[in-house]
Amino acid sequence: MGKRARTLLRILEEAVFPAGLYCVSCGSLIDKSRSYSLCDDCIRKFHWITGRTCEKCGKAMPDTSHGRLCYDCMQEDHFFVRGFSCLTYGLYERKLMMDLKYAGRGYLARIFGDMMFDRMESEIAGGIVSDAATGEAVRIDIIAPVPVSRGRLRRRGYNQSEVMARQFHRRWQDWALDREEAAACPPSAAGTALPASLSAPRFRPHLLHRTRETRMLRSLNPTERRMALENAFAVSPRERQALQGRTVLLIDDIYTTGATADACGQALLAGGAGAVYLLTLCSGGNRRPTDTDQ
Numbered sequence: 001m002g003k004r005a006r007t008l009l010r011i012l013e014e015a016v017f018p019a020g021l022y023c024v025s026c027g028s029l030i031d032k033s034r035s036y037s038l039c040d041d042c043i044r045k046f047h048w049i050t051g052r053t054c055e056k057c058g059k060a061m062p063d064t065s066h067g068r069l070c071y072d073c074m075q076e077d078h079f080f081v082r083g084f085s086c087l088t089y090g091l092y093e094r095k096l097m098m099d100l101k102y103a104g105r106g107y108l109a110r111i112f113g114d115m116m117f118d119r120m121e122s123e124i125a126g127g128i129v130s131d132a133a134t135g136e137a138v139r140i141d142i143i144a145p146v147p148v149s150r151g152r153l154r155r156r157g158y159n160q161s162e163v164m165a166r167q168f169h170r171r172w173q174d175w176a177l178d179r180e181e182a183a184a185c186p187p188s189a190a191g192t193a194l195p196a197s198l199s200a201p202r203f204r205p206h207l208l209h210r211t212r213e214t215r216m217l218r219s220l221n222p223t224e225r226r227m228a229l230e231n232a233f234a235v236s237p238r239e240r241q242a243l244q245g246r247t248v249l250l251i252d253d254i255y256t257t258g259a260t261a262d263a264c265g266q267a268l269l270a271g272g273a274g275a276v277y278l279l280t281l282c283s284g285g286n287r288r289p290t291d292t293d294q
């Protein structure tokens, strides 16, 4: 789709889902210039991850900790190379996530997709991340959401992670187009192609599917979660060939114990993926040995 067609599509979407009239969190009147349709008060109340993070899962780390990894990641390795996250899951984040999942406010997922892209823009400009071993930039080939079960999809009408991933992907396409145009702008530089590492990956919303219905994870401890999710995900047969050796950026709404991300990562690697990276909107706080699991 060309840029003009996409702009048109966005204008149409805006007419259907007007953003920027009321704060999506508290409902107070705002103007269109406010980021993410949030009022200044609510923007301040959110727990944006801007400081130190766990180098493995991307959770915020307290300033007092000296290690590279959070407690969870010290205990257990993961089936993804590295994770990134926008927000620490607190009271306000929780309310919006509940609205998104259970109050039919599907348009929130688009706003969350914007947050995710803004979080990742500098990483994308730098080729996502450099490989720890070689120092080379890693190119993401495929963006894919964590799938929801059929039952939940029927009740909710959408997979919130898929809508977020779609908006994230769309922003990446726009970003790459803008850079391509800028690169081609001065006549002397005409024909300068965007480095392949910066072009938008492919979006594969049905790369993974659920092989069976699973219990709600909220009340389960980490071991129970892992057991509940064992072999619960698989690469869709049609997608298998295109996946071979590719690097996938997996997108999900919330990261707590990592059980879902790991079950998906394991399925992707078993299905032939070369590597898996993870991007989540919210992530739970650090778990200490004495903390109850969230």
Ligand SMILES: [Zn+2]
Pocket (backbone or CB within 6 Å): 023, 024, 025, 026, 027, 028, 038, 039, 040, 041, 042, 043
């Ligand atoms: Zn507000």
Ligand SMILES: [Zn+2]
Pocket (backbone or CB within 6 Å): 054, 055, 056, 057, 058, 059, 069, 070, 071, 072, 073
């Ligand atoms: Zn971690």
